[in-house]
Amino acid sequence: MLATTTSSLLNPHKWVDNYADYLYAYALARLNDEEQARDLVQEVFLAALERADMFEGKSTERTWLTAILKNKIIDTYRRRSSGLNNVTIRAAEQEQEDFFYPADGHWREEHRPKEFGIEDHDPLHNKEFNLVLQQCLKKLPALWLAVFTMKHMEDESTENICTELKVTSANFWVIIHRTKLNLRACLQKTWI
Amino acid sequence: MGPIKKIQYNCKQATFLIEKKLIDKLTLREKIELHIHLAGCSVCRVFDKQSQLINKMVQQFLKSSNNSDVHLNAGFKQDLQQRIEEELNKK
Numbered sequence: 001m002l003a004t005t006t007s008s009l010l011n012p013h014k015w016v017d018n019y020a021d022y023l024y025a026y027a028l029a030r031l032n033d034e035e036q037a038r039d040l041v042q043e044v045f046l047a048a049l050e051r052a053d054m055f056e057g058k059s060t061e062r063t064w065l066t067a068i069l070k071n072k073i074i075d076t077y078r079r080r081s082s083g084l085n086n087v088t089i090r091a092a093e094q095e096q097e098d099f100f101y102p103a104d105g106h107w108r109e110e111h112r113p114k115e116f117g118i119e120d121h122d123p124l125h126n127k128e129f130n131l132v133l134q135q136c137l138k139k140l141p142a143l144w145l146a147v148f149t150m151k152h153m154e155d156e157s158t159e160n161i162c163t164e165l166k167v168t169s170a171n172f173w174v175i176i177h178r179t180k181l182n183l184r185a186c187l188q189k190t191w192i
Numbered sequence: 193m194g195p196i197k198k199i200q201y202n203c204k205q206a207t208f209l210i211e212k213k214l215i216d217k218l219t220l221r222e223k224i225e226l227h228i229h230l231a232g233c234s235v236c237r238v239f240d241k242q243s244q245l246i247n248k249m250v251q252q253f254l255k256s257s258n259n260s261d262v263h264l265n266a267g268f269k270q271d272l273q274q275r276i277e278e279e280l281n282k283k
Contacts, residue, residue, distance in 0.1 A: 016273040105204035
């Protein structure tokens with residue numbers, strides 16, 4: 001039945017050939033985990049089959065499948081950020097208690113940002129530096145990475161992120177600030 | 193410490209405002225605060241520059257995933273397509 005109702009708009013027989021690599025790369029870039037990315041690709045196709053009759057052809061097949069994947073990525077973020085990860089958050093917070101003097105908020109000498117030394121040499125295309133950035137992203141607590149990724153990579157609205165990940169707006173700003181402090185410090189420590 | 197001195201010393205608050213500025217609008221008061229702070233703090237000016245660079249890199253990294261050369265292995269794909277065909281036949 002499904003095959004007949006959707007045949008004009010969707011072609012599941014070609015999905016793997018046409019979209020599997022694309023969806024995999026998309027998920028991998030956002031999750032940094034090959035196994036989870038692979039599982040999600042499979043889940044997306046199966047979920048798409050189930051709701052194939054909801055596809056109205058208003059977007060391309062690829063856009064539709066990507067939208068399903070995006071929701072699954074957010075589910076994964078949510079799952080990752082609950083439970084045990086609180087321990088990582090506490091450790092990461094501890095680390096940056098040390099960045100500033102508590103009394104006046106001034107940088108402690110040893111934590112002051114220094115130039116990376118690549119600012120003038122097209123850093124955006126510096127492969128090694130990009131790799132270091134990815135390693136540093138991996139070290140962030142899951143909830144922080146989720147908030148950071150949704151904001152800067154997906155350009156989601158702040159309101160939406162707070163709802164999806166169940167953080168208050170005040171907490172959102174604290175997380176954004178702390179994430180950047182930790183990420184920048186990690187880059188400096190690893191790169192220089 | 194007077195209010196201006198407090199702003200000039202408070203790098204924690206300045207870096208917070210830098211992050212807020214990159215996502216949202218600052219209030220007039222926050223804009224002035226950040227301006228005063230950055231005028232006198234070269235360390236936070238470095239932070240400001242690096243923070244923007246990091247955001248650009250992260251965005252670019254995600255965009256490049258669209259034409260990256262990672263591939264699923266052939267066996268996995270074959271199994272997956274077979275699974276899809278089975279589901280199609282069930283219906």
